[in-house]
Amino acid sequence: MPGKHILASFDEALTGLKEDVLELGVLCRSNLSISINALLKRELDQVAQVLSVQDDMISLATRIDEDAMNLIVRFQPVASDLRFVLHSMKVAANLDRIASHVVKIAKRTPKILAIAEVVEVNLLEPLYLRADQALGQSIVAYSDNNPEAVSELSEEDNEIDKLYKKARKTYTSAIEDSPEHYKELIHLMFVARSLERIGDHAVHIAEILVD
Amino acid sequence: MVIEMNQETATLGKETPDEPVIGRIKGKTMIECNDVSFSYDNGKTNTLDHISLDIPEKQVTAFIGPSGCGKSTFLRCFNRMNDLIDSARITSGSINIMGQDIHAPEVDVIELRKQVGMVFQKYNPFPKSIYENVSYGPRIQGVRDKKELDAIVERSLKGAALWDEVKDRLNSSAFGLSGGQQQRLCIARAIAVQPHVILMDEPCSALDPIATAKVEELIMELREKYTIVIVTHSMQQASRISDNTAFFYLGKLIEYDTTKTLFSTPSQKQTEDYISGRFG
Numbered sequence: 001m002p003g004k005h006i007l008a009s010f011d012e013a014l015t016g017l018k019e020d021v022l023e024l025g026v027l028c029r030s031n032l033s034i035s036i037n038a039l040l041k042r043e044l045d046q047v048a049q050v051l052s053v054q055d056d057m058i059s060l061a062t063r064i065d066e067d068a069m070n071l072i073v074r075f076q077p078v079a080s081d082l083r084f085v086l087h088s089m090k091v092a093a094n095l096d097r098i099a100s101h102v103v104k105i106a107k108r109t110p111k112i113l114a115i116a117e118v119v120e121v122n123l124l125e126p127l128y129l130r131a132d133q134a135l136g137q138s139i140v141a142y143s144d145n146n147p148e149a150v151s152e153l154s155e156e157d158n159e160i161d162k163l164y165k166k167a168r169k170t171y172t173s174a175i176e177d178s179p180e181h182y183k184e185l186i187h188l189m190f191v192a193r194s195l196e197r198i199g200d201h202a203v204h205i206a207e208i209l210v211d
Numbered sequence: 212m213v214i215e216m217n218q219e220t221a222t223l224g225k226e227t228p229d230e231p232v233i234g235r236i237k238g239k240t241m242i243e244c245n246d247v248s249f250s251y252d253n254g255k256t257n258t259l260d261h262i263s264l265d266i267p268e269k270q271v272t273a274f275i276g277p278s279g280c281g282k283s284t285f286l287r288c289f290n291r292m293n294d295l296i297d298s299a300r301i302t303s304g305s306i307n308i309m310g311q312d313i314h315a316p317e318v319d320v321i322e323l324r325k326q327v328g329m330v331f332q333k334y335n336p337f338p339k340s341i342y343e344n345v346s347y348g349p350r351i352q353g354v355r356d357k358k359e360l361d362a363i364v365e366r367s368l369k370g371a372a373l374w375d376e377v378k379d380r381l382n383s384s385a386f387g388l389s390g391g392q393q394q395r396l397c398i399a400r401a402i403a404v405q406p407h408v409i410l411m412d413e414p415c416s417a418l419d420p421i422a423t424a425k426v427e428e429l430i431m432e433l434r435e436k437y438t439i440v441i442v443t444h445s446m447q448q449a450s451r452i453s454d455n456t457a458f459f460y461l462g463k464l465i466e467y468d469t470t471k472t473l474f475s476t477p478s479q480k481q482t483e484d485y486i487s488g489r490f491g
Binding site: 007 | 475477
């Protein structure tokens with residue numbers, strides 16, 4: 001663990017930046033959980049909760065970029081400090097994309113719930129659990145500055161990809177078999193796609209930490 | 212420990228060196244320092260401790276380190292300015308410039324200081340005109356022809372990026388120039404005698420930011436013709452203008468590498484702590 005800087009405000013700025021990135025990660029994860037649970041348990045009122053914090057997530061991502069730029073301008077970080085700032089910006093950009101997918105899932109949920117439930121919705125739960133685990137691991141990897149997490153996360157992402165392909169295949173077949181449910185099944189396919197993309201972004205976060 | 216430093220990679224180990232660091236480079240060397248130790252008190256204590264490194268030709272090499280680490284002392288060894296102090300001397304090792312041991316008996320120290328010019332922290336033009344400042348060195352070397360002196364003055368002032376600002380007042384006092392202009396005049400004075408090396412000891416520390424930027428830009432141009440070694444307290448300046456950087460601490464060479472490597476992935480914790488502002 002590196003020592004403190006002589007300039008205390010430098011340490012405060014670095015700590016503040018890290019805390020903001022972790023907060024965005026936590027927001028993404030908690031809202032992903034709410035979105036998926038709203039869909040699986042057919043509880044529409046939870047969707048509003050996710051949509052109400054959408055702007056907060058966007059503002060936080062913007063603030064992280066501004067904080068990082070100010071850090072670079074004020075303190076001209078070098079070596080590990082500079083790498084940390086650049087990593088934080090890239091991680092935040094990935095979390096911002098994850099937040100977008102979370103919001104997309106939330107916005108699709110009312111449309112899905114308006115239609116009769118189809119059993120294929122259950123394919124989403126294992127996919128969500130994997131994506132959530134990957135996201136959690138990636139946030140921990142950033143917090144611990146652990147580049148070695150990339151190998152474990154790559155394996156996790158492979159499993160997510162397999163589950164996504166299975167879900168997509170099932171939904172495609174289901175549309176052929178039950179065309180009257182095509183709207184809901186297409187929505188579900190897009191939700192599965194968002195979960196698969198969240199897995200990709202989680203791996204990207206770990207890859208960023210590898211110099 | 213010997214490090215082969217090329218222009219692409221840093222190869223020092225991760226541990227703080229217990230034995231003296233030796234910074235060798237691939238490519239043409241202008242100054243070769245072998246196991247140099249130096250004392251200000253006739254050898255009782257060493258201010259510089261077994262320093263070995265090569266300064267490459269026609270590049271800018273920066274010396275950084277906290278106050279009192281020996282970087283200015285080491286710089287002054289290259290043109291034997293420390294000889295002016297009675298009790299000061301090299302206590303071990305050798306310094307070769309263009310293959311010549313600068314402490315060999317046959318070396319003319321005046322000729323050495325012509326070949327290895329120096330610019331100081333506080334600009335110090337002579338109390339003479341701008342023209343006389345620049346022409347002084349060539350004149351005492353025997354140049355008498357007015358046309359030749361005029362050409363040398365113009366070339367040197369152009370080389371110092373000062374000609375356009377002073378060409379219409381060459382006979383006016385050097386003290387009438389701004390601080391930044393006076394420092395550039397000192398650089399013109401140094402290059403008038405066509406040195407191979409220019410030593411700069413914190414050349415911008417007495418200048419405002421704009422004058423500093425002009426001198427830095429000049430340094431970037433000068434390195435096409437001259438080998439430049441600069442001592443600086445500004446890490447940002449070192450990272451902006453130097454090709455290679457040497458970090459000193461308590462008289463020892465801690466790390467020496469390309470500036471890009473030293474400031475992005477230093478291999479020594481002491482270096483990282485210093486450049487990151489974790490100690491000074």
